[in-house]
Amino acid sequence: MRIAEHIVDLVGNTPLVRLHSVTAGIGATVAAKVEYLNPGGSVKDRIAVKMVDAAEASGELRPGGTIVEPTSGNTGVGLALVAQRRGYHCIFVCPDKVSEDKRNVLRAYGAEVVVCPTSVPPDHPDSYYSTSDRLVRETEGAWKPNQYANVNGPASHYETTGPEIWADTDGKITHFICGVGTGGTITGTGRYLKEVSGGKVQVIGVDPEGSVYSGGTGRPYLVEGVGEDFWPTAYDPSIPDGIEAVSDADAFNMTRRLAREEGLLVGGSCGMATVGALRVAATLPDDALVVVLLPDGGRGYLSKIFNDDWMSSYGFLRSPLDGHEVQTRV
Ligand code: PMP
Numbered sequence: 001m002r003i004a005e006h007i008v009d010l011v012g013n014t015p016l017v018r019l020h021s022v023t024a025g026i027g028a029t030v031a032a033k034v035e036y037l038n039p040g041g042s043v044k045d046r047i048a049v050k051m052v053d054a055a056e057a058s059g060e061l062r063p064g065g066t067i068v069e070p071t072s073g074n075t076g077v078g079l080a081l082v083a084q085r086r087g088y089h090c091i092f093v094c095p096d097k098v099s100e101d102k103r104n105v106l107r108a109y110g111a112e113v114v115v116c117p118t119s120v121p122p123d124h125p126d127s128y129y130s131t132s133d134r135l136v137r138e139t140e141g142a143w144k145p146n147q148y149a150n151v152n153g154p155a156s157h158y159e160t161t162g163p164e165i166w167a168d169t170d171g172k173i174t175h176f177i178c179g180v181g182t183g184g185t186i187t188g189t190g191r192y193l194k195e196v197s198g199g200k201v202q203v204i205g206v207d208p209e210g211s212v213y214s215g216g217t218g219r220p221y222l223v224e225g226v227g228e229d230f231w232p233t234a235y236d237p238s239i240p241d242g243i244e245a246v247s248d249a250d251a252f253n254m255t256r257r258l259a260r261e262e263g264l265l266v267g268g269s270c271g272m273a274t275v276g277a278l279r280v281a282a283t284l285p286d287d288a289l290v291v292v293l294l295p296d297g298g299r300g301y302l303s304k305i306f307n308d309d310w311m312s313s314y315g316f317l318r319s320p321l322d323g324h325e326v327q328t329r330v
Contacts, residue, residue, distance in 0.1 A: 019274070212231060214243045273293065
């Protein structure tokens with residue numbers, strides 16, 4: 001029988017799927033790694049398992065303890081799943097730009113959610129970084145995974161995401177493309193793929209226009225989960241061979257195309273990464289094999305990216321969702 005003991009045991013081993021429609025005119029193969037098929041719905045389940053394992057082993061997290069973390073939602077879901085299984089309490093601190101839907105998901109899993117303003121700098125007492133530090137000080141048995149600096153984030157990708165991609169492409173991957181938030185995914189996966197291929201696999205990061213990785217100052221952008229206004233230590237800048245900057249408008253319109261044309265209902269950072277992947281793929285020969293990692297699903301963004309009024313209010317709307325006329329034959 002194949003019955004998993006617990007849903008957390010099913011993290012990882014996500015599939016690759018070929019993109020067909022958005023790649024029109026491109027000869028290279030572009031395959032997407034579909035991370036929303038993780039039990040918590042995102043790539044972040046991977047780091048949650050590894051960070052908690054390591055904190056238990058080191059004694060930083062003790063039985064009955066509380067996990068406190070600033071998270072845009074996905075890391076929270078992963079941590080909440082692991083916490084439920086192992087009897088920990090969770091408090092998550094979210095910036096206010098994170099959708100209400102995402103916050104409610106965290107609450108549904110049993111976590112407490114504290115919301116902070118996006119418009120203040122990271123060192124401001126109300127920032128979500130400062131607030132989580134205060135909660136750690138004030139909560140007994142608190143442990144802060146700190147995904148921005150925790151080496152077990154990149155390590156989880158080095159141990160799982162990278163080897164999965166290498167195995168599933170029979171070592172034929174030529175380019176790995178992924179969005180950069182904490183930088184953990186690109187650092188761990190990219191490091192593994194470079195090592196195993198003897199430096200042959202090219203690694204390209206993608207971030208929102210205005211974020212530091214592509215030379216910005218942290219100017220606000222709306223795509224969630226990627227881009228930073230500081231340099232996290234989870235990110236090793238020696239790993240990427242290049243960084244592509246993508247606008248919110250391009251990211252969100254591609255996100256809508258992935259749902260409509262590829263059957264992939266995914267989040268905005270997936271559209272962003274795909275725009276970057278297609279830019280790279282367009283320059284490559286037909287025998288290139290590009291893998292783009294899609295971090296999460298689209299259901300947390302229905303009232304934003306998949307809402308025509310919201311898209312219009314920012315001037316992003318290019319193709320309305322309900323704008324296709326129905327053809328009838330008489
Ligand atoms: N996309 C989404 C939706 C995310 O939640 C994250 C994690 N912050 C990323 C992309 C980026 O991953 P990483 O933090 O590993 O760079």
